[in-house]
Amino acid sequence: MHxxxxxxxxxxxxxxxxxxxxxxxxxRANINLGKQNEIKDHPSARLSNMLLVAFGxxxxxxxxxxxxxxxxIYVGFLVINLEVLEFVIxxxxxxHRIFAPYLGGFYNVLMNLFEFLAVxxxxxxxxxxxxxxxLKIPRFWSAEMTSWPRLDANLILVTEIILxxxxxxxxxxxxxxxxxxxxxxATGSLFFSSYLIPFFTNLDTSLLVIxxxxxxxxxxxxxxxxxxxxxxxxxxxxFLAFPNTYFAKLEAKGxxxxxxxxxxxxxxxxxxxxxxxxxxxxxxxxxxxINDLSWNNLMxxxxxxxxxxxxxxxxxxLTGKKLSPRKxxxxxxxxxxxxxxxxxxxxxxxxxGKTLLNDYITKEEINACTSCNACVEACPVLIxxxxxxxxxxxxxxxxxSGSPAQWNSMFQNIETSxxxxxxxxxxxxxxxxx
Amino acid sequence: xxxxxxxxxVAKGETPEILFWVGCAGSFDDRAKRVTQxxxxxxxxxxxxxxxxxxxxxxxxxxxxxxxxxxxxxxxxMSNIQVLNGYGIKKIVTACPHCFNTxxxxxxxxxxxxxxxxxxxxLQQLINEGKIKMTEGxxxxxxxxxxxxxxxxxxxxxxxxxPREVLKALDADxxxxxxxxxxxxxxxxxxxxxxxxxxxGNKEINxxxxxxxxxxxxxxxxxxxxxxxxxxxxxxxNKEKEDEIKVKDLAELxxxxx
Numbered sequence: 001m002h003x004x005x006x007x008x009x010x011x012x013x014x015x016x017x018x019x020x021x022x023x024x025x026x027x028r029a030n031i032n033l034g035k036q037n038e039i040k041d042h043p044s045a046r047l048s049n050m051l052l053v054a055f056g057x058x059x060x061x062x063x064x065x066x067x068x069x070x071x072x073i074y075v076g077f078l079v080i081n082l083e084v085l086e087f088v089i090x091x092x093x094x095x096h097r098i099f100a101p102y103l104g105g106f107y108n109v110l111m112n113l114f115e116f117l118a119v120x121x122x123x124x125x126x127x128x129x130x131x132x133x134x135l136k137i138p139r140f141w142s143a144e145m146t147s148w149p150r151l152d153a154n155l156i157l158v159t160e161i162i163l164x165x166x167x168x169x170x171x172x173x174x175x176x177x178x179x180x181x182x183x184x185x186a187t188g189s190l191f192f193s194s195y196l197i198p199f200f201t202n203l204d205t206s207l208l209v210i211x212x213x214x215x216x217x218x219x220x221x222x223x224x225x226x227x228x229x230x231x232x233x234x235x236x237x238x239f240l241a242f243p244n245t246y247f248a249k250l251e252a253k254g255x256x257x258x259x260x261x262x263x264x265x266x267x268x269x270x271x272x273x274x275x276x277x278x279x280x281x282x283x284x285x286x287x288x289x290i291n292d293l294s295w296n297n298l299m300x301x302x303x304x305x306x307x308x309x310x311x312x313x314x315x316x317x318l319t320g321k322k323l324s325p326r327k328x329x330x331x332x333x334x335x336x337x338x339x340x341x342x343x344x345x346x347x348x349x350x351x352x353g354k355t356l357l358n359d360y361i362t363k364e365e366i367n368a369c370t371s372c373n374a375c376v377e378a379c380p381v382l383i384x385x386x387x388x389x390x391x392x393x394x395x396x397x398x399x400x401s402g403s404p405a406q407w408n409s410m411f412q413n414i415e416t417s418x419x420x421x422x423x424x425x426x427x428x429x430x431x432x433x434x
Numbered sequence: 435x436x437x438x439x440x441x442x443x444v445a446k447g448e449t450p451e452i453l454f455w456v457g458c459a460g461s462f463d464d465r466a467k468r469v470t471q472x473x474x475x476x477x478x479x480x481x482x483x484x485x486x487x488x489x490x491x492x493x494x495x496x497x498x499x500x501x502x503x504x505x506x507x508x509x510x511x512m513s514n515i516q517v518l519n520g521y522g523i524k525k526i527v528t529a530c531p532h533c534f535n536t537x538x539x540x541x542x543x544x545x546x547x548x549x550x551x552x553x554x555x556x557l558q559q560l561i562n563e564g565k566i567k568m569t570e571g572x573x574x575x576x577x578x579x580x581x582x583x584x585x586x587x588x589x590x591x592x593x594x595x596x597p598r599e600v601l602k603a604l605d606a607d608x609x610x611x612x613x614x615x616x617x618x619x620x621x622x623x624x625x626x627x628x629x630x631x632x633x634x635g636n637k638e639i640n641x642x643x644x645x646x647x648x649x650x651x652x653x654x655x656x657x658x659x660x661x662x663x664x665x666x667x668x669x670x671x672n673k674e675k676e677d678e679i680k681v682k683d684l685a686e687l688x689x690x691x692x
Contacts, residue, residue, distance in 0.1 A: 255540060256540065258544070270513070313617065320634075321633045370620045377589050403501055432486075
């Protein structure tokens with residue numbers, strides 16, 4: 001019986017590892033479709049960003065209630081995964097609670113802590129489900145929150161609730177079996193699951209063992225299944241928030257990335273210096289598709305958990321314009337997934353006749369942005385939708401001359417009168433003569 | 435008024451301590467010109483040796499860059515940098531947060547390295563150093579003033595306190611809007627929106643922001659940006675409040691209290 005369980009466990013683990021590995025490689029390849037600019041500067045500032053913002057959840061705490069509940073889920077995720085380690089070792093060796101004899105009384109403390117977190121995660125998820133589906137917080141129901149993003153969020157919350165219930169059921173039945181079967185090591189009393197003991201105490205030992213085993217298997221398969229699911233869902237932020245905060249922009253938010261290729265041309269036009277153009281095909285100016293964006297913009301899209309804090313602060317979105325910074329990130333991700341899937345099946349990939357600009361994100365959206373940085377400020381994991389918007393605008397302006405007519409007039413005014421308005425340059429200092 | 439150009443100073447063999455970068459709005463927009471004049475009045479009152487570029491100044495390129503025209507931005511930036519470096523300019527003050535942001539954060543990569551301050555920061559320093567002295571019992575004493583954060587000062591450059599410190603020096607009763615500092619709502623003009631009609635929506639951003647300001651009950655809305663000035667002033671006109679509620683730049687409020 002134990003050997004059978006061990007063999008099944010190895011198979012389960014191998015299957016899960018295969019699928020997770022495949023998805024991780026796909027996501028990495030998708031991110032690497034972006035431009036490969038190196039980000040190696042200021043490692044200590046970057047590390048401190050990651051520790052404060054991702055590990056310390058600093059920016060979450062602008063909204064204290066969801067932040068506290070999210071914090072429980074986050075700590076629960078980190079800590080309960082220690083228990084998964086024991087699950088894996090037990091599963092491979094056919095042991096039961098292998099850490100218990102080594103840790104003694106501390107094992108009981110740990111298990112009680114896990115149970116506390118399991119209950120906290122359970123309650124937080126119930127609260128979050130209520131906020132989404134009953135209270136209908138607007139940012140979870142805006143235009144880009146179509147049926148899949150809404151279902152995705154609910155699936156994650158429900159899965160977490162079921163997984164936490166499995167832990168508590170397992171511990172409750174385990175505590176009863178401990179008094180009847182030597183294979184079950186004494187854990188000491190476990191506070192929260194003890195409340196569930198009355199539901200099980202009249203059952204046969206053999207049935208209890210089946211329930212306990214079922215809950216154990218359910219939990220570990222659930223965790224592994226969830227790990228695979230996460231790679232397809234918006235939930236990847238649990239891993240990618242860390243690199244995303246590390247590689248986030250360090251300059252002042254008002255700074256827009258320079259385009260050295262333009263600098264070269266402008267310098268030679270002004271006769272300042274002539275630098276030989278680099279070899280190879282000159283790239284596009286700005287971004288039309290995902291491969292024109294930087295890899296870290298693409299990673300940011302996978303880091304987005306669609307919380308919508310950006311969109312709920314966006315002045316354009318607040319006044320009914322089509323722009324939604326969250327949609328910019330979701331579209332970027334969807335386009336990556338589409339291209340990735342095509343490449344995987346030998347399809348045309350990027351050359352499928354579609355592009356991020358126009359097929360996913362329209363000019364009406366990008367033209368509505370005031371570059372006010374409210375979205376950048378709002379993001380709890382330092383995603384920068386503005387960088388993508390500006391790259392798309394650059395493509396529209398420089399490759400298509402597709403800017404709004406009034407912007408083209410403004411460009412012309414700057415070229416001819418050196419001001420965005422049509423005034424005579426010689427009148428510039430008239431304010432002095434007063 | 436007394437506002438020498440750098441060229442005039444150089445002709446006399448002098449150099450300015452600080453260059454006042456006026457900006458296109460401050461040079462051409464009638465309302466913003468009054469802010470420029472108020473700021474020059476302050477600079478003269480505290481005897482700072484400043485100069486302007488006069489007709490040698492051109493657009494920093496900010497709206498072009500934000501609208502996506504990087505070529506035009508860099509053409510502007512490089513020629514401005516040639517002029518500034520040619521005069522050996524070390525320090526720049528400007529009353530426009532967009533010029534401020536571009537000069538400070540974006541010119542260094544193109545060879546323009548200057549100490550750049552926004553006029554609100556300079557005003558705060560002058561007040562702290564005791565160089566600006568307000569008249570006792572100034573006209574703002576006890577009056578409700580609210581401050582509208584410019585995105586390009588606030589979120590873009592983390593300048594939230596300097597303008598508020600300046601307002602406190604007026605002895606005014608500073609009231610905050612429900613969205614302020616890091617969550618301050620844009621006036622609607624940034625990112626080159628100043629130069630085009632807004633996209634289709636159900637409301638104008640400047641109207642929403644004007645409503646935020648009206649909700650405070652303040653009789654003066656202090657701004658620190660020529661674009662915010664235009665947008666909030668238009669909002670007040672739309673609400674038919676332009677007679678009751680004044681929209682003023684910080685420099686004007688200080689200049690009136692000297």
